[in-house]
Amino acid sequence: MRHTRILSQLRWCAFLLLALPLLVRAADPLPSWNEGPSRQAIEGFVIAVTTEGGKDYVSPAERIAVFDNDGTLWSEQPMYFQLLFALSEVKRQAPQHPEWKEKQPFKAVLEDDHKALMASGLKGLVEIVLATHTGMDGDTFRDNAKRWLASAKHPRSNKPYTEMVFQPMLELLTYLRAHGFKTYIVSGGEVAFMRAFAEEVYGIPPEQVIGTTFGSRFEDKEGKLSIQRLPKVAHNDDGPGKPESIDSIIGRRPILAFGNSDGDLQMLQWTMAGEGKRFAGLVHHTDAKREWAYDRKSDIGHLDKALDAASRGHWTVVDMAKEWRRIYPFE
Amino acid sequence: MRHTRILSQLRWCAFLLLALPLLVRAADPLPSWNEGPSRQAIEGFVIAVTTEGGKDYVSPAERIAVFDNDGTLWSEQPMYFQLLFALSEVKRQAPQHPEWKEKQPFKAVLEDDHKALMASGLKGLVEIVLATHTGMDGDTFRDNAKRWLASAKHPRSNKPYTEMVFQPMLELLTYLRAHGFKTYIVSGGEVAFMRAFAEEVYGIPPEQVIGTTFGSRFEDKEGKLSIQRLPKVAHNDDGPGKPESIDSIIGRRPILAFGNSDGDLQMLQWTMAGEGKRFAGLVHHTDAKREWAYDRKSDIGHLDKALDAASRGHWTVVDMAKEWRRIYPFE
Numbered sequence: 001m002r003h004t005r006i007l008s009q010l011r012w013c014a015f016l017l018l019a020l021p022l023l024v025r026a027a028d029p030l031p032s033w034n035e036g037p038s039r040q041a042i043e044g045f046v047i048a049v050t051t052e053g054g055k056d057y058v059s060p061a062e063r064i065a066v067f068d069n070d071g072t073l074w075s076e077q078p079m080y081f082q083l084l085f086a087l088s089e090v091k092r093q094a095p096q097h098p099e100w101k102e103k104q105p106f107k108a109v110l111e112d113d114h115k116a117l118m119a120s121g122l123k124g125l126v127e128i129v130l131a132t133h134t135g136m137d138g139d140t141f142r143d144n145a146k147r148w149l150a151s152a153k154h155p156r157s158n159k160p161y162t163e164m165v166f167q168p169m170l171e172l173l174t175y176l177r178a179h180g181f182k183t184y185i186v187s188g189g190e191v192a193f194m195r196a197f198a199e200e201v202y203g204i205p206p207e208q209v210i211g212t213t214f215g216s217r218f219e220d221k222e223g224k225l226s227i228q229r230l231p232k233v234a235h236n237d238d239g240p241g242k243p244e245s246i247d248s249i250i251g252r253r254p255i256l257a258f259g260n261s262d263g264d265l266q267m268l269q270w271t272m273a274g275e276g277k278r279f280a281g282l283v284h285h286t287d288a289k290r291e292w293a294y295d296r297k298s299d300i301g302h303l304d305k306a307l308d309a310a311s312r313g314h315w316t317v318v319d320m321a322k323e324w325r326r327i328y329p330f331e
Numbered sequence: 332m333r334h335t336r337i338l339s340q341l342r343w344c345a346f347l348l349l350a351l352p353l354l355v356r357a358a359d360p361l362p363s364w365n366e367g368p369s370r371q372a373i374e375g376f377v378i379a380v381t382t383e384g385g386k387d388y389v390s391p392a393e394r395i396a397v398f399d400n401d402g403t404l405w406s407e408q409p410m411y412f413q414l415l416f417a418l419s420e421v422k423r424q425a426p427q428h429p430e431w432k433e434k435q436p437f438k439a440v441l442e443d444d445h446k447a448l449m450a451s452g453l454k455g456l457v458e459i460v461l462a463t464h465t466g467m468d469g470d471t472f473r474d475n476a477k478r479w480l481a482s483a484k485h486p487r488s489n490k491p492y493t494e495m496v497f498q499p500m501l502e503l504l505t506y507l508r509a510h511g512f513k514t515y516i517v518s519g520g521e522v523a524f525m526r527a528f529a530e531e532v533y534g535i536p537p538e539q540v541i542g543t544t545f546g547s548r549f550e551d552k553e554g555k556l557s558i559q560r561l562p563k564v565a566h567n568d569d570g571p572g573k574p575e576s577i578d579s580i581i582g583r584r585p586i587l588a589f590g591n592s593d594g595d596l597q598m599l600q601w602t603m604a605g606e607g608k609r610f611a612g613l614v615h616h617t618d619a620k621r622e623w624a625y626d627r628k629s630d631i632g633h634l635d636k637a638l639d640a641a642s643r644g645h646w647t648v649v650d651m652a653k654e655w656r657r658i659y660p661f662e
Contacts, residue, residue, distance in 0.1 A: 061536060138578055180431075182538075197584050198544045206582030207390060207513075213579055218571035218597055227578045227605045234579075240549035247469055248544055249580055251526050251537030265550055273556045 028177045032168040032326040038281070039323065041316040042172065045279045049255065050179050056277040060180035062256040066267060067173070067188035069194060069211075070262040072283050073302040074200060075154075076166040077292040080300065081161045082189050083125065085148050089132035097131075106131070130231040133190060134214050137226035145196035159330055166283070167259075167326045183254070186210045186246060188238040188263055193228075199229050210245050214238045237261045243270035255279065263308040265281060272313060273295055280315040282306060285320035290331075345657045360506045363499040363657040369612070370654065372647040374504065376610045378587065380662050381510050387608040393512035395585040397577060397598060398504070400518035400542075401524060402591040402632040403614050404533060405486075405496040408623040411631065412492045413520050414456065416479050420463035428462075429521045437462070461562040464521055465545050468557035476527035490503055490661055497570045497614070500589075512587070515539045517577060519569040519594055523560075543568045574601035586610065596637040602645060611646040613637060618652040621662075 033039040047079040048056040070076040090100065090109040100106035105124030106118035133141065154164050170293065173183050185194060185204055191211035198204045215230035235247050243266050246254065255310040257264070257271035268280040269318065285294050285301065310317050320327070360593035364370040379387040380394065401407040421440040431437035436455030439447035445494065448455065464472065485495050504514050516525060516535055522542035529535045568576050574597050579587065588595070589604035591614040599611040616625050616632065626634040641648050653656070 064538075072442065191582070206578070207395075209582060216575045216579060218574045218601070220597070220600070225574075226599055243549045243556075243558060244547045248522065248547060249538070251522070263437060266551075269551070270556055271551070290544060 026082060029178065030168070032171055032173050032324060034323050034325050036323045038316050038318040040280075041279070042175075045256070045277065046176070046179050048277050054184070054324075058255055058276065062252065062255065063176075063179070063181040064184065064233070064250060064252060065176050065181045065256040066184045066186045066250075066254040066258070067169070068259040068261070068264045068267070068273070069185050069189050071285065072166075072258055072264070073173075073185070074161070076156065076301050077294075080189070081154075081164070083129070084161075085193065086125075086128050086132045088148055088152060089144060090128060090238065093132065129190075132216075133193070134229040134231040134313050135194050136229055137219075138168070138216075139226070140194060141192055141229055142196055145193050149197050157328075157330075159328075161165070162197050163328060163330050165201055165329065166324070167329045168281075168324045170202065170329070172258075175205070176256070182208065184208045184210060184250065184254070186237065186242050186267060188212055188236070188241075191237075192213070210237060210249050212241075240266045242267035248272065248313075258283065259306065260285065261301045261303045262306045265301075265309060268306065268315065269309065272315070280310070280313065281318045282310050282315060284317050284319055287324070287327065288318050290322075290327045291320060293321075336417060359500070360509065361502050363502055363655060364598070365654050365656050367650075367654045369647050369649045372610070373506075373612075376587070377507070377510050379608050389586055389607065392514040393583065393586065394507075394510070394517065395511045395581060395583060396507050396587040397515045397517045397573075397581075397585045397589070397602070398500070399590040399592070399595045399598070400516050400520050402511050403497075403511060403589055403595070404504075404516070405492070406622060406624075407632050408463045409486065411520070412495070413490075413524050414460070414486075415483070416476065416524065417456075417459050417463045419479055420475060421459060421482060424463065425430075460521075461545075464524070465560040465562040468550075468559055469523060469547075470557070472523055474524060474562055476524050488659075488661075490659075493528050494661050495659065496532055497655070498660045498662070499655045500614075501533065501660070503589075504535070507587070508534070508631065510558065512543070513539065513543060515581065515585070517541045517568065517573050517598060519543055519567070519572075521545070541568060541580050543572075559575055561642050571597045573598035577601065589614065591616065592632045592638065593637050594633075599637065599646065600640065603646070611644065613646060613648045615642050615648050615650055616653075617650050618658065620652075621658045624652075 030039060048054060049058040051057060059243055067073055070080050076249060087109050090106055095112055100110060105117055105120035105128055108120060109128065111187065119289055149160065149162055152161060153159060154161055158163065176183055185208065186200060189211045194209050194211050195206045198209050199206065212232045215232045215234045217228045217230055219226050219228050235241060235245060238297055242264065246267065247252050254271045254276040256279040257268050258281040259268055272280050273280050285292050287293060294301060295307060361370060379385060380389040382388060398404055401411050418440050418592065421437055425431055425441055431441060436448055436451035436459055438543045439451060440459065468533045480491065480493055483492060484490060485492055488495065509515055514535055516529060518525060520542045521542050522540055525542050526537045526540050529540050532538065546563045548561055549557045549559045550559050557643050566572060566576060577598065584605040585602045587610040588599050589612040590599055603611050604652065616623050618624060625632060626638060
């Protein structure tokens, strides 16, 4: 008798648990997405892969969703935010490096000499990134990144960089997780830099952040243990590096991928080449007024081949100006 | 009124949901562990870090547990099982490699010439592993591994290798997951080989398997995409390589680590060096009758420095012969 009672109560529980999401869903989970093709495609995909018994059903364990970061989850203009962090770190660390006063490309940074900085080219930028991101232990770097993120302001909005995130994408991440997806970042950004804010800002825990990595060395100095960051790139998580890291670290193929540039092309292709229903999305920066407008001719967030591939493959291209009611959370 | 009713039902649900684990726990979750110091240490640790409001409480997100594989979750005698796979693959793939008939160390494998094989040393073994693990795409390798795992038998027990797993450790993995832990493998074994059975056998999904990796290359051959496995080691997940990969891939420090050899020393040290309550365990192979007995003098699973560190640090050393009621599931 007691068992029957408990069973009946459990059934009622099951009903409530099933009904609650429906009640919650009555409140729009994607309020910053206008009705339009992208929103329709997203909702259609999620319903298809989560409807039990449906032909496109995918078990929760296989619901892997991967997102580029720069230009996909947050802005990347006038320059990748991580580069702005590196430039800021050169200035902050300059007192410990008196030699930088006379040494390019550091001299250019310290003197705000943009022309000399540009002249140093990619090689100069790499030098700046290595000098500010390596040669220290992991804890020190994380503290540096967190300090900058907590204090630095974006030159145009005067908001912290962590507020320059896309409200519609935050909603999408939450919506996917509510439907059993595991959301990952797979980005050309350096992994420890992104981990310094990804959990708080995106709800994405450190173990779901994949990015460019530097070499590292476990060090035991008379019992004081640390992970030292070495000045060499171990993995460049851009272009083909993205499916490579997905395969190496996640070990299964995502069913949804979102990017915004040619650096995401191979990740999107890899995602779409699997069996069953899949989703590929591109954030198209079309909003010069509220954000920025750029694609085929831009150095940052260069979007050309991936735009053609999206057209050929009927991928979802989000027209930011038309489809996003709100860009940033602070609006 | 309606709301009050639902709230009251929800309270009843909450009670049932809270009570159910207690009812389930009444059945011993670790039946293969004798009452003894290791079991006590494990249970004490889990209660301490999961008791809300307690001074040692750790939030679920931080409950990261890492396990070595060879000798910790399954046996590793008379030889690492992955090496036995490699030797078997040499024989299976020999028809496609007629040159192996005359070329060491392959000739030795094909002729079962153990003396010549040993003479080829570590260099020979590496050659055999590279020839059987790389130079193909990821899907092909996974199929090869699965085929072997499904058919090969251990020379002593005549059981499939996936049954040579330790029943007490399977129970421990389940017990930890039931208490909100995320269980990871961090092993010197190659990552794709372990992923071929880890989910089915240990309940550990691919994205929670960390191991030695080979270089890889995303390939697009006229639209046919693949991840090619390259014949070079990208990361050697042994010794200091373990905390390095934990930091790079998980991005947070585990609170529990289990190993069985000196190759696990740095992972155990790294785990214990964090703040708050932590657990380090060693499986000590003391059972010559039911499994194997070896430690300081063994080449495979060499356990010497880590045993001293365990003694100094009061880590948990599991005396397999005394503390494990059952070794394998098939007993």
